[in-house]
Amino acid sequence: MKDVNFKIGLDVGSTTIKCVVLKDEEIVFKCYERHKSLVVEKTIELLLKIEKILENKPFKIAITGSAGLGISKKANLEFIQEVYATKIASLKYFKDVDVIIELGGEDAKILFLTNGTEIRMNGSCAGGTGAFIDQMAALLKLSLKEFNEYALKHEKIYTIASRCGVFAKSDIQSLINQGAAKKDLAASIFQAVVNQTIVGLAQGREIKGKVMFLGGPLTFFEELRNRFKETLKLSEENFIFPKNSEFFVALGASIFSSHGTTFKTDFKSIIKKLKEKNEDNFKNSLPPLFKNEDEYKIFLKEHKKLDVKFEEIENYSGDAFLGIDAGSTTTKIVLITENYEILYYKYLSNNGEVLLIVLNSLKEVLTKIKDSGNKIKIKAAAVTGYGEDLIRNAFSVDFGLVETLAHLTAARFFVPEVDFVIDIGGQDIKCFKLKNKAIDSIFLNEACSSGCGSFLETFAKTLGFSISSFVEKGLFAKNPVDLGSRCTVFMNSSVKQAQKDGASLEDISAGLSISIVKNALYKVIRAKDKTKLGKNIVVQGGTFLNDAVLKAFEDELNLKVTRPSIAGLMGAFGCAIYAKENSLENSTILNLEDLTNFKYETNFTKCNHCQNKCNLTVHKFLNGKIYVSGNRCDYYNKGLVKNSNFNIVEFKYNLILNTPKKIKRTRKVGIPLVLNMYENLPFWASFFESLNFEVVLSDESNRKLYELGQASIPSDTACYPAKLVHGHIESLLKKDVEFIFYPSMTYNFNENISDNFYNCPLVAYYPEVIKSNIKTNKKIIIENIGLNNVNYFEKTAFKIFNKYFKVTKAEIKKAAKNAYYAHNKYKEKIINYAKNAIKFANENNKNIIVIADKPYHIDPEINHGVDKLIIANDCVLLTADAISFLTKEKVKTKILNQWSYHARIYTAAKFVAKFNNMNMLHLVSFGCGIDAITTDELRSILEENGKLYTYIKIDEINNLATVKLRIKSMLAAIEETKKLKTKKEHVYA
């Protein structure tokens, strides 16, 4: 028996199953296969294969991998944690490796082997895995092999949010819409994986020395390896990519089995145990959508009632109206008769070529009209959606509509008394509630909960189904699994867990439909009282065409809703109706001849007009017209908006940048331009300048600066403004300064508008994170300082600064006096600016948008140019702090009002609510836990006063499409409300 020693290592991961059989030291069998969620079946299949090879010889076996845990328990086999298995294998074959990076389907792992072993796996909120690449490839409609081949040929790399798959997808979607090349996108996706691995996994520990790369994705995607190599600046000898890299974990398990386990001879008993059904796995299951066929039939009958009529082009003569909905992932076109019958419709995937798709469809419809004898005259056309401006300009469409209005118009056609509309599309969920026929509140999903519809589609595709056949499978599922509702990344991992628990495809399908509905209801609408949504609910959007989703929605609400049979075409249908209602004598839309000659060129460039550095897509049309998309402001299409030059965000930012006096001095203090420093700088600059220091600021934020510091970020779920601090400190470390000053501040100034005047934990204590995570010999002064009490400040400031440099009490006193003066002066400037802006708005009849922000939101890298977008819509822009400095009113809240920045928001909201021409836009940084409290409170303050609540969640993410949509929807709703409301006194004196 001694001469034959078989060792089996079985690595059952989230998407693949890997196996290695060692005979002594030699690999006699290996296999790498996707298990398509049939974990147990594939394992058995594999074991049967191995059984044949072994021919009844004794063997040892160990199981590893995230799905292996269940297998090992069931079959009572030895389990070894996969990262640990990796370590065993690599230590055996590569003794001098310093770091191992292993990417799998779901998990990403990093192992530091030298100078203190450290092993880490990705946190709960991380993409950067094989499943993510799968999804992205599906999105780009490439096979995995093509995906890599395309990436290898890339010319440029785009910045794609690397926080998680959902965010990245949102960025990619917008790049696709802008017409970015697939090869560049593919490479950029790999780069995002690399960045996520560095920030999310290394968490402050430098990756250096000999680095080994393992796991499926790294094995199969050469360009992914290249991205790592380049980003980590690895030399050829430090870059280790071993043979059998995709089997390494299985190899580790087989090596492990040789010490840990006893000899076995019998595969039969293992397989028998694996085949046993687990009973307790379905405790988290949900009630079925339909109990039986009959129930389904009744359901179908009920929903058949509201159908539109169709008419053939050949049979109709008269006027017609065209509606186009150029959405984020699909384009919809509808042509209707005077009697709202549909003559023609198209529902097409964009594939990043909206122009071409619309062009071809228009050609098709016009040709049909021509072929049937030109009996139809298109009197007007309207367009809505992401591509509204582009399509309108390209084809001379008569009207452009905000999406909300388009959808509402269509919904009213079916249900005139409609009071709630919900649209679940591919990328976005849009809902709005009506009160007295006017839009009362709008709900749009934030980045985190986006992509639900298309997730269903890509998920179906990875399993080899079409979306409709996949969703249909769930209709009669007996035990739909509860997959949670946080976001698609979490859902994806819940699916994996369900698969491991042995849930059927049907149950998963139904579970996904239910999850999407829950996501919309509880995350987007935040419906607490479902009965308050409305009585006449219209559901639409392509996702609702799936009966399972519709039934899940009705079940969750316990209410019958209306789904028009053209649920997927509602935006376009609404546009067509709008075109009819606003009919013109002649539509300006291009005729068939124009369309046949229609040519366009698309070029990509970067705008250097301001520091936002937008990626521009320049469309040149044959008629000489040019249309530029991708820019925040309307500089290229409309020229600079001159009449409304009140942009307080820009004003404050410039004020802060120009705060330090431009006087050279021998003693220099470095101050990072971060978080609360965006407001406290006047104070500290004046303080240090009074003590004869030159104040040196960190560089202005941008993506590069962020990347400069990203390696030392310890918590990837912290907010972007906080994570940016690392880059600022790094930039200061390169400058010639005596020390860096970055104080810890539990408290802010007491502005007497709240119960306490705390900073949030991150603003307050981020200096501590810097101290613990950035290695430097330079002095960084991190002390607890309070500014609220002048006398106490003088006392403590002397105590503190006397430790670091020579200073007298009198000097401190004088510096403090100047500092407080500077701070007040700064506030005064803002108040005056706000007063002038309000006066200007009133005199010129302009809307004022007040951004509910925090001081750091003036940083263009943090706000991504939201201010420019608002100004481009001819609004006057103010911020909450300015209003609150002005009114100083303490607001009664239903929550504990104890953070000073957030208190200003409530104060400003109360003020905004009083005036017809003022509205608020809440800017929330992803990860701002405090805003979880603020959001609901602010909404209730505004809505109680008949104002819309709109919020925008921002992160490192750069996709402004949804932001644009939000702002436009808000402005359109404001206009509509204005029309309906009796005029209130709106002038603030």
Place this chain on the structure above:
Amino acid sequence: MHNLTYSEDERIIFTKEMKKTYKILIPNMLPTHFELLKNILNLEGFNCDLLNYENSKIVEEGLKYTNNDMCYPCLLVVGQFIYALKSGNYDVNKTALLITQTGGGCRASNYIYILRKALKKAGFFKVPVISLNLSNLEKNPGFKLNLKLIKKFISALIYGDLLMDLYNQTKPYEKIKGSSEELKKKWTEKLIMQYKTSTNFGKKIMTKNFNSIISDFSKIEIIKLKKVKVGIVGEIYVKYASNANNNIEDFLYNENTEVIVPGILNFIIFKVDNRIVDIELYGGNQFKKYIYIKFKRYLESLQQILINTMKKHKQFSVFESFEEIKKEVKPYISYGVKMGEGWLLTAEILELVKSGVKNIICVQPFGCLPNHIVGKGMIRKILSKHSDVNFAAIDYDPGATKVNQENRIKLILASARENLNKT
């Protein structure tokens, strides 16, 4: 139901009449501690029930009635209450809810407000919420703390800490399965009896009880084995409440390890110490400071008695005093960091490391703000000085899957076992 009276800020006041007829619900965060607290309250004439629901039941309600970006403990607390009120087991016209309120710059200070909002949304307009706090917030005539009651509470928390600690140290090694569990139960009952029958619960009787408890535990027959030791630190609710951490303690026990969970007394002292530090850093009322110092000394004196008694018995490893761990943490983080668990969390990690527990799991709600600083934010520095520490931070959230969490814990254990075999 009684006529409802409202405070100026429109909350329902818990009146003296309510005390007689209302049932008070309390979410159970720590089984032993809260069992004692509940009984102390009931002896005062209250009628309290501890809620012990499984996670799967309460999450759904929590998700419905709180902002989903709110932290997990808040969601669970709200979810438990609403689940209880909907369960039909309580007369909603005669039920009040009790929650602790710590105050401070962390979101936790807002739980009570969010709970009230949620109750309204769920249609429970008439259910009063009582705040249990030491800051004199939100007065209720029907629920008043006096010094005697506070002292009783504190004694209960210390007993709780001691029983939990001894139980954790004994259970993995016991010869007869269940003997530590039984003894813990026996002592919980005995202590409740004492509270019932005796008015004396001062230092003397505490010392006596400490002695007897420790000596009883030392009599449990054990098998001396070398086991992996794992320390659990983190956000207070997720750290202690099994329905928030997917029963991490049971999981670890079943993985054949000894679990060490730092007690709650240091957290209480920490919260008092904060107030003293705050006045030192930012100015404030000197008289208040004096009171806080007095109170802190009282708590520390009790802690010292416990430590001395433990040391006498030698058999068990002994936690360090508050002052001692405060000293240890100084090179790492400032005492000014007070929000949430503040510097105490960092200090607890260091204390565990110093006592030889090199495997540490830091548990926190997903997106926990203070934890970015005091947990994950301090690890790099701790590891740079203690390279033998095996650390994992695990996030808890309604969407986080158990399989992912357990896989990460298993990773820690794999390295831990290797290290154990080396020594």
